[in-house]
Amino acid sequence: MAWPRAAARYALALLLFAALGLFSARLLRIEADFSAFLPPSATPEERLLVAQLRDGLVARLMLVALDGGDEKTLARASRALAERLGHDPAFDYAANGGAGQFAAQGEVLMRHRYVLGAEVAPQRFTATALRAALEENLAQMASASGLLTRGTLARDPTGEFAAMLRRLEPAAAPARRQGVWFSADGTRAFLIAQTRAPGFDSEGQAAAMARVRSTLAEVAPQVQATLSGPGVFAAESRRLIRSDAMRLGMISTGVILVLLAFVYRSPLAVALVLTPTAFGLLAGVLVVQALFGSVHAITLGFAATLIGESVDYPSYILLNTQPGETARAAARRVGRTLMLAVLTTVASAMALALSSFQGLAQLGVLTMVGVVVAGLTSHRMIPWLLGERVLDFPRLRVPASAALAAARWPRAVAFVATAGSIAALVALHPDWWERDLAGISPVPAAMRAQDASLRREMGAPEVSVFLASRGSSESTALEAAEAMLPALERWQGEGLIRSFDSPARYLPAPATQAARLRALPDATTLEANLREALKGLAFRPDAFQPFVRDVAAARTSPPLTRAAYAGTPLGTKLNAQVLELDGQWLVLTSLGGVADTARVRGALAALPGSHTQLVDLKQISADMLDGFRREALRQSALGALLIVALLVVGLRSLRRAARVVAPVAAALPLTVALLVAMGQRMGVFHLVALLLVLGIGLNYALFFERPPADEAERSRTRLALALCSTSTVVTFGCLALSATPVLRAIGGTVAIGAVLSLVLAALWARSR
Amino acid sequence: MRSTVLAILLVVAGTAWAAPAFDLARLMQLLAERPSSEAPYVERKYSALLSEPVVSSGTLAFRRPDVVEKNMEKPRRESFRIAGQELVFTRNGKAKRLALSSEPLLAAFAASLRGVLSGDAALLGEHYRLALTGTEPDWKLEMTPVDEEITRYVERIVVSGRAGRVAQIEVREASGDRSVLTVN
Numbered sequence: 001m002a003w004p005r006a007a008a009r010y011a012l013a014l015l016l017f018a019a020l021g022l023f024s025a026r027l028l029r030i031e032a033d034f035s036a037f038l039p040p041s042a043t044p045e046e047r048l049l050v051a052q053l054r055d056g057l058v059a060r061l062m063l064v065a066l067d068g069g070d071e072k073t074l075a076r077a078s079r080a081l082a083e084r085l086g087h088d089p090a091f092d093y094a095a096n097g098g099a100g101q102f103a104a105q106g107e108v109l110m111r112h113r114y115v116l117g118a119e120v121a122p123q124r125f126t127a128t129a130l131r132a133a134l135e136e137n138l139a140q141m142a143s144a145s146g147l148l149t150r151g152t153l154a155r156d157p158t159g160e161f162a163a164m165l166r167r168l169e170p171a172a173a174p175a176r177r178q179g180v181w182f183s184a185d186g187t188r189a190f191l192i193a194q195t196r197a198p199g200f201d202s203e204g205q206a207a208a209m210a211r212v213r214s215t216l217a218e219v220a221p222q223v224q225a226t227l228s229g230p231g232v233f234a235a236e237s238r239r240l241i242r243s244d245a246m247r248l249g250m251i252s253t254g255v256i257l258v259l260l261a262f263v264y265r266s267p268l269a270v271a272l273v274l275t276p277t278a279f280g281l282l283a284g285v286l287v288v289q290a291l292f293g294s295v296h297a298i299t300l301g302f303a304a305t306l307i308g309e310s311v312d313y314p315s316y317i318l319l320n321t322q323p324g325e326t327a328r329a330a331a332r333r334v335g336r337t338l339m340l341a342v343l344t345t346v347a348s349a350m351a352l353a354l355s356s357f358q359g360l361a362q363l364g365v366l367t368m369v370g371v372v373v374a375g376l377t378s379h380r381m382i383p384w385l386l387g388e389r390v391l392d393f394p395r396l397r398v399p400a401s402a403a404l405a406a407a408r409w410p411r412a413v414a415f416v417a418t419a420g421s422i423a424a425l426v427a428l429h430p431d432w433w434e435r436d437l438a439g440i441s442p443v444p445a446a447m448r449a450q451d452a453s454l455r456r457e458m459g460a461p462e463v464s465v466f467l468a469s470r471g472s473s474e475s476t477a478l479e480a481a482e483a484m485l486p487a488l489e490r491w492q493g494e495g496l497i498r499s500f501d502s503p504a505r506y507l508p509a510p511a512t513q514a515a516r517l518r519a520l521p522d523a524t525t526l527e528a529n530l531r532e533a534l535k536g537l538a539f540r541p542d543a544f545q546p547f548v549r550d551v552a553a554a555r556t557s558p559p560l561t562r563a564a565y566a567g568t569p570l571g572t573k574l575n576a577q578v579l580e581l582d583g584q585w586l587v588l589t590s591l592g593g594v595a596d597t598a599r600v601r602g603a604l605a606a607l608p609g610s611h612t613q614l615v616d617l618k619q620i621s622a623d624m625l626d627g628f629r630r631e632a633l634r635q636s637a638l639g640a641l642l643i644v645a646l647l648v649v650g651l652r653s654l655r656r657a658a659r660v661v662a663p664v665a666a667a668l669p670l671t672v673a674l675l676v677a678m679g680q681r682m683g684v685f686h687l688v689a690l691l692l693v694l695g696i697g698l699n700y701a702l703f704f705e706r707p708p709a710d711e712a713e714r715s716r717t718r719l720a721l722a723l724c725s726t727s728t729v730v731t732f733g734c735l736a737l738s739a740t741p742v743l744r745a746i747g748g749t750v751a752i753g754a755v756l757s758l759v760l761a762a763l764w765a766r767s768r
Numbered sequence: 769m770r771s772t773v774l775a776i777l778l779v780v781a782g783t784a785w786a787a788p789a790f791d792l793a794r795l796m797q798l799l800a801e802r803p804s805s806e807a808p809y810v811e812r813k814y815s816a817l818l819s820e821p822v823v824s825s826g827t828l829a830f831r832r833p834d835v836v837e838k839n840m841e842k843p844r845r846e847s848f849r850i851a852g853q854e855l856v857f858t859r860n861g862k863a864k865r866l867a868l869s870s871e872p873l874l875a876a877f878a879a880s881l882r883g884v885l886s887g888d889a890a891l892l893g894e895h896y897r898l899a900l901t902g903t904e905p906d907w908k909l910e911m912t913p914v915d916e917e918i919t920r921y922v923e924r925i926v927v928s929g930r931a932g933r934v935a936q937i938e939v940r941e942a943s944g945d946r947s948v949l950t951v952n
Contacts (some may be wrong), residue, residue: 071869099871100920139844141813142824143859151943154817176870179917186869543817 009385013275020282028285029294044582046624048468048615057576058230059199060092063454064191064212065183065226074189075178077220082180084215085193090208092194092572097173097181105568109168109506110152112564113160114520114554115513116506118167118485122519124158125526125551130533133158138537155546167505174458183457188226190458194572195231202238205231228451233443237740240444244738248747252734256311256727263723264318264393272382273314279381280310280374284366292362299362309345309695310374312724313338314382316703319720322712324390328383335379337706340650342375344643344702345695351639352691356631363688371695398718411763418666421673432676433629434683435622444739465597467500467589467604469612474578477585478509480611484589487607496600498593503577506570513559523552588615632687643698651705660705663760664697670760671753680745689746693753696728700758701765721758728754790904792889798904798932799887804831808952809838815945828951830885836878850878872917880911884927884934896925905930 052059066074066081078096085094095101114120123129137157140149152161174181174190181190193212197204209227216225260270288295316338321330331338346368353364425432467484471477482504491497508516521529526548534541562578565571577588589612594600601614647657668690672682680686703721708714728750735747806829812821826840826847836850846859850868855878857864868875876895883892892898895918896911911925919942926938937949 138822141815141818141822142811142840142843143846150815150941150945175867177867178869178875179872538818538820538822540817540819 006385006387006389009387013381013385017275017278017282020279020286024282024286024289027289029289030300031294031296044584046620047581048586048620051579051581052617055198055576057194057573060195060197060231060576062193062195062205062208062212062227062229062231063451063458064094064193065228065454066189066191066216066220066223067187067226068224069220069222071177071182071186073220074182074223075180077216077223078180078189078191080219081212081216082191084219085191085212088211088215090196090204090211092196093569094191094193095569096189096191097176098179102568105565105570108560108564108568108570109164110156110161111557112554112560113156113164114551115508115516115560116164117160117516119163120160120516120519122521124519125521125529127529127532130157130529134533134537134539138539154544155550157544157547170499170501181458192458194569197231199230200234201231202234206235206239209235226450226454228447228454233447233451236447237443240740241743244740244743245735248734248738248743252731255730255734259723259727259730263396263719264391266391266393269318269391269393272318272385273311275382276313276374276377277310277370279377280370280372283373284368284370287369288362288366291365292358295366296359296362299359299366309692309699310371310378311727312696312699312720313341313374313378315723316341316699316720317378317382318391319723320713320716321391322716323392323395326383326388326390327386331379331383334703334706336650337702338375338379340647341699341702342371343646343650344698345371347642347646348636348639348691348694350642351632351635352688354635354638357628357684360684360688395716396719397715398722414666414760414763418670421669425669425673425676428676430626430629432672432682433625434681435625436618444741464617465591465594465600466615466617467591467612468615469587469589471585471587471611474580474585475510477578477587477611478504478507479511481587481589482509482512483610484607484612487603488589491600491603496594496596496603497591500589500591501573501577502589503574503587504589506565507560507562507574507578510559517555520551520555522555523548526551628684643694656705659765660698660701663701663764664694664757666764667697667753667756667760668693670756671749674752675749678748680748683745685742685745686749689749690753692750693757696724696750696754697757697761700725701761704761704765725754725758790902790907792898792900794904795900795907795909796887796889799884799934801887802885802932805829809949810952811840811947811949813945813947816943828949832886834882834886836881836885850882872915873921876913876915876918876922880925881937884909884937887932902928 064081066077069077079098082094082096082098082101085091093102100106109116134157137153149159149162156162175184175186176182177186177189182188183190193208195205195208197208199205209232212225212227216223257270260273261267264270264273285295285300288299316334317327317331320334321327349364349367349371351364352360353368355361355364467481469477469480469484471480481502485502485504488497488500488502492500520526530544530548531541534544562571562574565574577590579586579588591600597614597616597619604610604612604614644657644661647660648654651657651660671690671693672686675682675686700721703717706717708717732747732750732754735743736751738744738747806827808825809828810823810825812823814821823842824840825842826838829835829837829839831837834851837847838849839845839847844859846857848855848857853868855866855868855874857866866874868878879891879895882888883895889898892911895915896913899910899912900907901910902908906928907930908926908928911927913919913922913924921942923940923942926940927934927936928938929935933951935951937951938946939949940946
């Protein structure tokens with residue numbers, strides 16, 4: 001049977017590509033939850049960390065600073081904005097410090113004041129105690145300061161409500177002007193908005209940000225808003241990465257197309273060069289979708305980077321054709337080397353595929369499938385597509401710098417530099433690993449600094465240390481948290497902590513609530529005591545009937561539950577701080593201003609029979625990253641062993657395998673040392689980039705090392721390598737110019753690594 | 769006809785000439801001319817909760833340009849002092865400092881005392897609508913808060929006096945309670 005005609009072959013390939021594309025477009029579920037790229041959470045503390053990072057209160061807090069107007073204008077804008085956002089479905093609430101802002105919450109606290117009050121006890125309602133309270137109230141009547149509390153006097157002469165409000169007052173709040181939060185210098189008004197969307201949900205967060213801006217534009221067009229917070233970071237970094245990647249991607253694609261056109265002088269060849277990567281990416285995405293059920297957005301972005309190596313594959317074949325030779329013949333010639341190039345990349349990606357980070361595992365699988373498919377496409381499909389057609393392009397001559405290759409000193413310099421880098425890295429280990437989760441954040445440092453200063457000025461919580469009180473049920477966990485209150489107050493007095501925020505203060509355990517209600521006298525007793533207390537005072541005899549009614553109602557009312565707070569800021573807080581995790585209930589008490597975690601831990605350990613543990617999110621995240629580092633090193637070692645074994649078998653020579661491995665083995669530590677010297681710390685992103693360096697570095701060495709038939713083939717190999725390395729350096733050099741830390745890290749690492757690999761391969765791997 | 773109009777005009781002009789008209793500007797001028805002062809006061813507080821008013825007393829002082837001090841001596845010692853942009857509230861030897869700008873209610877309260885005692889119409893106008901009745905020897909100034917936030921607490925303030933002297937300050941609260949401060 002004859003080969004199908006060329007047109008039919010191209011049509012078939014296009015059809016296959018379209019089918020795969022359509023298939024993946026229909027099936028693909030792209031996920032944006034960043035926690036797939038967090039280290040896997042094995043311990044309960046780590047799961048708690050991830051839960052807090054994803055859905056915690058702090059993760060959903062949006063800080064809003066208004067400026068561009070005088071004090072009055074800003075205060076008006078703040079009020080209007082808080083009012084509108086409070087009714088916006090994108091937000092749980094928006095607080096601006098204004099009095100009477102949360103009437104519903106105040107009503108809950110007022111209604112349940114007798115189960116909330118720590119001072120509620122039988123002796124508080126005796127005739128003597130009531131007399132003292134009433135005398136104080138009478139004196140208050142004369143005072144200028146009584147105006148605000150007088151509204152609740154008839155209902156609450158013992159002052160439970162006011163005491164409750166004092167207890168709930170945050171330890172640090174912004175200054176107030178015109179009744180709302182302001183910066184100390186009065187130039188900016190502050191609001192805190194709690195988004196409904198989780199912090200990691202960059203799209204939901206972007207929508208919430210847009211709501212703030214559009215609402216502000218309606219209520220106060222001349223006022224500008226600065227937004228900050230974890231959710232804002234998520235949304236902004238996604239936007240930055242997207243626009244940066246797009247812009248730089250377009251520039252580098254343009255440069256590479258020009259480069260390919262210059263080398264091949266044929267649109268067909270340029271299209272063919274791009275084919276394997278396209279097929280590889282599609283196949284990889286489909287396999288990941290099938291195995292994991294979804295593909296992470298970041299995986300997709302990085303995968304395009306990682307299998308970028310496969311853009312080189314067709315060039316290794318096409319540029320190796322002799323004048324008048326078909327691609328099939330060249331493919332046969334370089335087939336073995338190409339296969340090794342693909343397999344070594346598969347081996348290095350295996351390290352990723354075995355990672356317990358879900359995001360990295362996806363990336364590994366995608367890379368493995370992608371390069372294999374791209375390799376097959378280059379080796380089989382391109383020659384098949386071309387058939388007997390011979391590509392005619394000028395074989396550009398790349399001069400070999402024979403003198404350089406012959407000289408001994410460059411090799412010696414490279415050797416000394418490598419040895420020095422390894423020694424330095426070993427000596428400084430593990431300082432050059434990223435130990436702060438914030439460090440792997442894609443958010444530009446300037447934005448983080450702005451957030452930190454805003455947070456400081458607003459006294460907004462920066463929760464990293466809290467107490468986790470455990471229990472088999474919600475009520476036992478609340479009891480455990482409640483048992484901590486005396487100790488917490490003592491620690492605060494001793495300066496061990498600056499502040500604490502315990503849910504047990506506004507949601508006492510059912511047993512405590514019942515005990516407080518039992519302390520309330522019945523109506524007859526209370527009326528008798530009140531009559532006695534009122535004797536001779538200027539109050540009217542029936543002035544405190546509302547008080548008697550409220551106490552009677554409290555005695556028979558159902559217990560206060562979380563549901564009573566639904567839709568109020570405290571309700572939002574309770575939902576985030578009282579939670580069920582792995583069949584256990586946890587009550588989280590956040591601690592503010594912890595100077596010395598170890599001392600608090602010690603004080604906690606000294607308490608007898610406590611069901612409460614200290615959780616230090618910074619420490620946990622550092623531990624998680626340490627664990628990740630160990631795992632990455634172990635798997636990389638495994639991958640390296642596999643690569644060496646592959647090379648020894650594939651090249652059938654220990655000596656040749658060593659010549660291929662040596663340049664990359666030197667390029668990697670040199671690259672790391674250079675980056676560290678430039679002040680970077682190695683994180684997940686660098687690791688991904690180094691794996692790519694490993695892949696392309698091995699390719700360079702393999703092709704340099706391949707024994708050529710003659711000087712013509714040597715020259716053709718040089719051309720292929722020149723083209724491939726130039727395109728890599730251009731692509732990643734562009735990324736290195738990005739303002740986004742992730743893209744800069746990947747770009748810089750790969751560009752430096754590729755240059756070093758090429759130079760070292762030229763020096764050490766050259767076949768003689 | 770024409771002569772009647774002329775006659776009326778002459779009469780009006782004549783009265784105006786005879787005594788300078790008593791209006792807000794004149795009152796403010798009189799108040800502004802008063803030197804610093806300190807005088808004892810008695811304040812009566814009326815409330816729906818009380819069968820008889822609560823009486824307190826002390827001294828009220830005004831020092832130019834803008835310091836107001838109220839020292840309550842009975843039934844217990846307590847004082848506040850408005851100076852610069854701050855109100856300092858002292859009780860049991862403990863002082864609490866509040867920036868006037870922090871709360872609209874505080875700013876309006878300080879403005880009412882300062883504005884009246886120093887004759888500052890602009891300051892009063894910022895926070896209140898003003899209505900003056902009576903004559904120079906016996907005037908009454910009604911001040912109604914402009915800001916909704918304030919009207920939730922204060923319905924209006926009525927100050928009465930003789931020429932440049934403030935005799936009484938009555939504060940009617942939104943709740944129906946009221947206090948009457950009489951300066952001796």
